[in-house]
Amino acid sequence: MFGIDSPELLVIAVVALVVIGPKELPGMLRSWGKWMAQMRGMAAEFRGHVDEMVRQADLDDVKKQLTNTPGLDLQALDPTREIKSAIQEGMAEGEKAMAEAKTQFDNPLADNPLVEPESAPQIAAEPAPDLATPVLAATAPAEPAAVPEAVPAVEEKPAKAVAAG
Numbered sequence: 774m775f776g777i778d779s780p781e782l783l784v785i786a787v788v789a790l791v792v793i794g795p796k797e798l799p800g801m802l803r804s805w806g807k808w809m810a811q812m813r814g815m816a817a818e819f820r821g822h823v824d825e826m827v828r829q830a831d832l833d834d835v836k837k838q839l840t841n842t843p844g845l846d847l848q849a850l851d852p853t854r855e856i857k858s859a860i861q862e863g864m865a866e867g868e869k870a871m872a873e874a875k876t877q878f879d880n881p882l883a884d885n886p887l888v889e890p891e892s893a894p895q896i897a898a899e900p901a902p903d904l905a906t907p908v909l910a911a912t913a914p915a916e917p918a919a920v921p922e923a924v925p926a927v928e929e930k931p932a933k934a935v936a937a938g
Contacts, residue, residue: 793801
């Protein structure tokens, strides 16, 4: 350390012990250790700044060499441009598909010649019921199971009982 050998360091320690004294020597060594730690921290910080400047200068040199190289297009090497173009193509395809789906939804028969338009449903004309005749069991459903249990079934009475009663 600093070109001082072991015997020279021993002589310095003995002189410091005699001059400073045994009571003050531990406090003096502590403060000297703190001062050395601060100096080492400042030296490491300075070294870091110098290294950063050297790296920056090296990067600037590399950048100059790349920009001066003919035929090299740095913009073409940009991956974000390729990603953006792929996303835009996908968006355009999606919008086109949405527009086609909307037109097919709005007018389903325009693009599909195989689908025939449905004609209006034919309703069979039933004769109007005669209001003068009473409705009997003839209009009841054929299956008794189809009639809900809460509705009582209409009982047929003989014609004589209907007239009498």
